[in-house]
Amino acid sequence: MAQNSRKINMADVARRAGVSMATASRALNNENGVAESTRRRVLAVAEELSYVVSPEASRLAGGATGRVAVVVPHISRWFFATLLEGLEAVLRAADLDVLLYHVDGIEDRHDFFHRLPARRKVDAVVVLAFPVAEEEQRRLELMGVTIIAAGGQHAPYPNVCIDDETAGRQAMDHLIFLGHRRIAMIAAVDPDQPGELAPPGRSNAYYAALRDAGIPSDEQLVATVNWGGAEGADAMARLLSQREPPTAVYAHSDEVALGAVRTLRRAGLRIPEDMSVTGIDDHPLAELTDLTTVRQPVRQQGELAGRMLLNILRGEETDHDVVVPTQLVIRGSTAPPRS
Incomplete structure (x- = not known):
């Protein structure tokens, strides 16, 4: 079991690793002049002892x-x-x-x-x-x-x-105010982060806005994909394959929304006449592509x-x-x- 880090100093680490104080210091600070095997040994001992470089010692x-x-x-x-x-x-x-x-x-x-x-x-x-x-x-x-x-x-x-749920409500309430009742959501996750889920506030906003407007939610209108434009394009293709496609799409980010726009244009659909699209962030490309979005500074x-x-x-x-x-x-x- 690791000892209490407040009672451990560099001398303890050096002694346990069988090296001098100078070598232990260089290994812990990733400096040159230390064999890789020695560095690994010192770091392993520091880990075992839960050793923390004292801020006071380094100031x-x-x-x-x-x-x-x-x-x-x-x-x-x-x-x-x-x-x-x-x-x-x-x-x-x-x-x-x-x-x-x-x-x-x-x-x-x-x-x-x-x-x-x-x-x-x-x-x-x-x-x-x-x-x-x-x-x-x-x-x-x-x-x-x-x-x-x-x-x-x-x-x-x-x-x-920012308050993600507030941002999501701003996007969703805008679509509902325009008269849309069949609204899809493209939720995005980051595959590079362990256990990552779609931003809960942005998803919560979707369901809360539908509920407050008296619109039943339909899970067939929800697509969850990895974060990115190509993934947004694929999600839009799946939504278009339904017998009754949505009339509007709320995407968790502008990159995802712009991917959806690509699929819609390739399908020959007009934006916004045939489909409305909104994102969140106000990415620099959002203004260039005339995308409705929710700006965060x-x-x-x-x-x-x-x-x-x-x-x-x-x-x-x-x-x-x-x-x-x-x-x-x-x-x-x-x-x-x-x-």
Whole structure:
């Protein structure tokens, strides 16, 4: 059984691993000059002892490391890149360095959280837009530093996000107001995250809006796919194969919605005359393609998370749960259904 991490120091790790203090330090900090087999042995001992690099031992005379770890599941997607851009701009202006950890996929994610407590010395960790499982929460908390989240999460950390259910209701209420009664939902999940489900708020909004309008829900009008444009196109094809297709489609994201638009156009259907389509996010392509959507201020969420973190590190008062408002943006992809 692992010993209490507060009673363990680097000398204990070095002694158990059979190496010098200097070698243990280099191995734990991933520095050069250590054989890979030795590094693995030291890290294994640190894991066994639940050793955490003491923040006090790593701080400079100024009282801080000046580094923040940012964990992000995707860096090539617009949403994550824009969120990171806002966060990094605020932290850079405060002379804080950002250490970026890209956990794209289940194996990367498992390896990151397994090695996390002993591998870096940082003042804080920011988790961007993915749910943190209970075991991962425990690994993060072993670091003994400030942890915040931005862009949506399912963990008890200070966070900045939108209300997904409110955003979904804005999209659904718009379609119902136009007169649509047979409305489909294309729900999206992230296959790279373990146990990931479609954003519950966006799905809850679909059923709640139908219920409040007195419209019976029909599970044949619900398609759940992996997150992406091609997947949205495939889902739309399945919805069109029904004897009585929908007159409107509510997609969990603009990328998914634009995939649906491609299928509709290839099928010779007019938008919005034959089918209305709406998404969520206000992706840059949404304006170019005249897509009705619900706008969320992505960069602003990153900036607010950065300011929240700075306030916490400085010991200043701050709001720990910030919900950023969303806005329905009506464009040319929605209209009343045909008579």
